[in-house]
Amino acid sequence: MSFRRLSTLPLDGDMKDKISRTSLKTIQDVVTLSPLEIMSVLRLSADQCKGLLDKVFSLCVPHHTTAYELNLEEEKKILALGNIKLDTMLHGGLHAGSITELVGPSGVGKTQWCLNIAVMAVLNKCKDASCGSAIYIDTEAAFRPERVVEIVCNKYPHLGSNVSKYISRIYVYQPKSVDSLSELLNSIQVIAVEKDSRVLIVDSIASLARKEIMAGSADSNLTRTNQLASWAAKLKSVAEQLNICVVVTNQVTTRATQEKFLITKEIKEMGEDMEEVHGIRDKVFFRQVTPALGNTWTHCVNTRLILQYVESSLRQLVIAKSPVAPFTAFSYTINKSGICVEENDSFYSYSGTDPGLHNIKVQTGILL
Template identity: 55%
Template sequence: MAMRRLARLVEDQELKEKLARCNFKTVKDVLSLSPLQIMSTLQLSSEECEALLDRLYASCVPKYQSAFTLSQEEEKFSLSLGSNQLDAMLHGGLHAGTVIEFAGPAGVGKTQWCLHTAVRAVLSGESSGRNTSVIYIDTETAFRAERIVEIICKRYPESEPRISECLSKIFLYQPSTISNLSQILETLEVTAVEKDAGLLIVDSIASLARKEIMAGSSQANIARVNQLASWAARLKSIAQQLNICVVVTNQVTSRFSDKEPVITGEANEDEAETSFSTGVKENVYSTHITPALGNTWTHCVNTRLILQYDGSNSRQLIIAKSPVAPFAAFSYIIGAGGIEIKGIEPRIVYFVSYCMRFLSFDLG
């Protein structure tokens, strides 16, 4: 709360200009000073200083609401993913005020889900009267406007005459460094209000962190954790304060784990393949993939949707973490009209086991 931007809290234009001249950007910048320092720096009277402090302190106190009000808001500000089954499982789709993660290997369709979601946000907003603009942060230069056009023409031909209007409501950033992304996130709250945004997409959150801060040394790990914590705090603050949906994509990494030492050569049908015993104990390692960025990032995500190949032309979306939905898997394909969700998968044992692996933490 203390990192809220002053530009959204202060209405008096003259006071805004004074705060800007003194380089006061957040609530914390002002509240870290004594009342006397504030009066002197901003040239305010005691009454004006007291009124400013009252407003800033009030902005730092979380407001309560009833469970009924919360349920009504969730129903009103949820974004459909285009499948009745999946939307019902998620209690309406993607909810405003939350951070949703799509995680999966390269080429599985993470960017396609982002484009699919952006199109649905723009088009559904027109009919519902909600915020319709989308802010799209593309760290891998994977965004293609022509793909948006193709999805609309093939999937929503009735909206084809309004393609230019739809494209004008998607605002694109393409940061190439950690510093660029941090600067964008610092000013994003004001931008989201100005553009009347209802959806924020970051594709991908892992790319720059893994590229610039190589894991290995303790200092590098600490730097990565601190950077991710800073980004996560900003994204959660934007989602909650502006009541918009934040969608991020994440890469995956391999994770190794020790098993109990076994005697090589024993007739163990699970571990050994030889028919004689050497009497030598060896450590056996298992490996599986898990979303990147580790424990810190995992706790910042409200809903985690895992994307994977299922060995055929279709792919799977797995609800691995959700405050409202149970474990479930849905098959989908990627076509000219974007994401097409086929239905819920019956292979319960397989995907539950797979999801449990994804919920384990790593430091990748």
């Protein structure tokens, strides 16, 4: 900014004419002089010199705001999730200007949460505006309009006759490749402004990256990391500049923990002499299910909500990472009305945990 030319500044014609007759060309040329030197070179009065310096310094000093102003602005754009207890824990719901991630195993309900969020966005009014729209980027062809209709009709029966009016404000895009998703995200800011969107949903951010950029070699890992960082930067830019909620879903992967020895019955019987015995110890790796895409992506999201199984029909939402909420867990089920959070089944702790190392509970398979 210091090298910006003075001729591009919004100054009056007389001031620009005086500057053009001197050797002053950039903002840096002005700020390196004292006020007396500026008055002498440009033949300005004290008031004129002060006005010029105020204009120049306003371009050099980073824009700031107060915590109170930020709080007021956030309250206007918070998107409630529909459950009083969960919204209270999240200080109102999903916060604008940030990225919220839903991560969990297949079938746990990530898409159902996304559909529920999209419905809430087009039905519920902001404090300072009417209902907006939702942009839904579906990379897995999992979006089902009939399911959205079912949620609206069962959750809000009185809106059944106008259901087409509301679901027409959910704009669905289905990119099929990494390049098409990147191209879409390049223009998503213009689309969000045009559609007056309250929320941008990407379901899922991991699908195309894991499908097209196979992990393994150092080069492929670097390519995937750079691609994810690029997407995260674009999503953060949209969230912050437009002050809307950005929600992404992520998949899970297995991670091998530290190698340990399996103590067999024979070793226990040998007692102190077991160190001298060879071939009896069995080395095993303990694996745990964790969020996919690695630590780089973990640091890109502001809020991480982990979805996991408790029982076959009962699932659990864990607030594993949040700038406003403690480490918290809520049980929920999925029915015709969408997501139903259990009011009396939750716990929280301010001690927290590492969201990147959280062992996610998956559904146990059935032996045939």
